[in-house]
Amino acid sequence: MKKSRKPLSQNAALIGVLASLLSIVIGLLLGYLLLVILNPGASAKGMAAMLGTGIASLDKFGKVLYQAAPLMMCGLSVGFAFKTGLFNIGAPGQYTMGTFFALVCAIQFQLPWYLCLLAAMIGGAVWGIFPGLFKALFNVNEVITSIMFNWIGMYLVNLLIANMPTMLASAWGASNSDRTAALSSANPGAIIPKGGLDKLFGNSSWINISVLITIVVAIVIWVVLQKTTFGYELKACGLNKDASQYAGINAKRNIILSMVIAGALSGLGGGIYYLAGTVQYVIEKSVLAMGFNGIPVALLANSNPIGVIFSALFISYIQVGGAAMQPEYSPETTDIVIAVIIYLAAFALLMRGVISKAFANRKQKEAAKK
């Protein structure tokens, strides 16, 4: 009886992957339908751009990887908290805080990139600890606190940056004062190195080692959840709070730790994105979408850290493709189409049930035939 191989239809992992693929296909079909409705003439070309751009050139593929890295971190963050039974909708706020900590270290304190990344994690962790504390000590729903801290975080960061003259681009030879300084002029040492990857990717201006860093982090998170007593405790809390109390697991401590780790992951995502040296943080009045996109990334991967690597790549791929659909489609419409695809892709959970049923039916029919 030991190690008997499970029949195909019982393999949860396989069903999970199939469900994700199926929901991606449905999402793409609906996305295409939208393109047809919005601009029938250009729809075929638009769809081709969306699906083909990511592999059309090495440069674009480099961009896919570059964008996937922060998405992966946010997806890991949401997924990790989810395994513990917490819904971390605060990833955007933690991401913003991480960005801020990283940039302050880079520009204000002229630190090298790795210390800036460390600071990013600390920034995110600090922002994650509040919802964790409120939940553990006062039983306040983490969703509510997280959402509030998204806005608090954004305004606080905007306020601080606006009042730190050295942080702004205007202090480093540029004219605009609505964004942080370009790292190339402020502190080239804070830019995440390319590690030779740019040569591999046809001198892509996007790629750097961040995607490697995030894949390593994903694997570490997977190991923590699957192989350690800490992961055992966290998952027990997420699956059955009463039983974990009975087992003497300190639920309060775990809730706080889980949110701190989730925050650190999102924060690292922010650091990775803004230390690439390709974008500057712009003072705007909207919560950064990157953090929110961590939610579909995690859902699509069923919160599995390894799955997150792939779902982040997929969503990044679609985003890069979407950007290439202009000018036939306005940026707003491509955003809508991308959103439709992403959010339908997150229906993976629903699809899992459908597929299990289909398997069961087939098995029955086979049995009936016999």
Added chain:
Amino acid sequence: MAEDFVIEMLHITKEFPGIKANDDITLQLRRGEIHALLGENGAGKSTLMSVLFGLYQPEKGVIKKDGKEVRIKDPNDANRLGIGMVHQHFKLVECFTVLDNIILGVEETRFGFLRKDEARKKVVALSEKYGLRVDPDALVEDISVGMQQRVEILKMLYRDNDILIFDEPTAVLTPQEIDELMEIMRGFKAEGKSILFITHKLNEIMAVADRCTVLRKGRCMGTVDIASTTKEELSRMMVGRDVSFAVEKKPAQPGEPILEVENLVVPSKVHKNDAVKGVSFQARAGEILCIAGIEGNGQSELVYGITGLEKVTGGHIRLCGQDITDAPIRERSKAGMSHIPEDRHKHGLVLDYTLGQNMILQRYWQPQFQNHGFIRKAEVEQYAEKLIRQYDVRSGQGVDTIARSMSGGNQQKAIIAREIDKEPQLLVAVQPTRGLDVGAIEYIHKQLVAERDAGRAVLLISLELDEVMNLSDRILVMYEGEIVGEFDPAKTTVQELGLYMAGGKKQGEAKA
């Protein structure tokens, strides 16, 4: 000449990964009979009933209703055929009221709005007619298990079902409630309803059933008339050997006190008063101390207080001389406390963990099972396999079985194995044999006695007076949060205990 069968299940086979839960089982239910279904834990009783109720599709076999073949694809189909089921683990919506739970799924609406008035009238009428006392407006999470079960029964009646499946209804009931349920079932039978009744208690089968079908390891061992059989014969049919119902044990040789409880006060979750009002007692090494009482008299809360699931508001608890009144649960566990909890699904198991992972729920942090924070998978599997073998925990895939898919009795056995194997100084066992078959009960009782003989203190909380009288060395009766009497099982009777349990007498006052 042909018998009047209302339901026939013919040659049913149902497989799960690694196990044939039902193997060519035939069961025929006569109209208007009470038909018992008996079998060891994991024999496939719940599975067979779930097939009839449309929750599982069998690989082979047919189901006939009134002689005509039917296909039952889901519980809605079952409902249309008049089949209702009370599950082993209830399926109620905790945050809904009783009334809402009863009408859920068959709500009557007008212009899209619920029409609850008529539903309420029907529910009240049904509950009066059959003596099923419920409070329609109470939230399910606030009511006792007994009342939850009455809600489940009303659900079937509300849907006008006349084939009623009861999956171990009595496992969670108090003796008084069991008597009531038996009466209610007889009432149903008198009305011509047909009943399928799963239980492990042979007395109940002898008392109400007309016939009994016995399963063993997924196979049908035959159907017998109750009038012409005995308890002994039934249990032999079921486990394949003679089972002794009495517990053999030598007189206890109590030693040092292990657990000392002093003026313990524990608040209640349901009402404003304290559930435990200044209770004091000692449990000594080498004795089985039993707390008897009618459900709801503070026994559960007393256990919560001792095990640390609930904060106490007064008094002291000492374990082996160490004050653990406010100690966290892990510290109590380290100090030598084991706990077989009352509710196996709520506290006892992480249902979505595997059997192996559940076996280390109390010990995963010990050096034996972890190395620098990494779980030693091979050790865990080896250990879990040892317990599975020793306690005969049956499941489809051994250590890798998801606990949720195991039969209720085997889940219970897994918990008992885990808690006893921890080699505690004090074993707190709440209803340890709830849902176990007679063979397993015999084994667990032996284990508890062995624990006692090994010099451990066993604190047994049980609602079953048979178990109390058989197993314990000393009995404390609890009534309304206080201990009202102490007894030696050899020198008392069930009647006397009953009197104290009902609050009719109190030892202190009796002397005065």
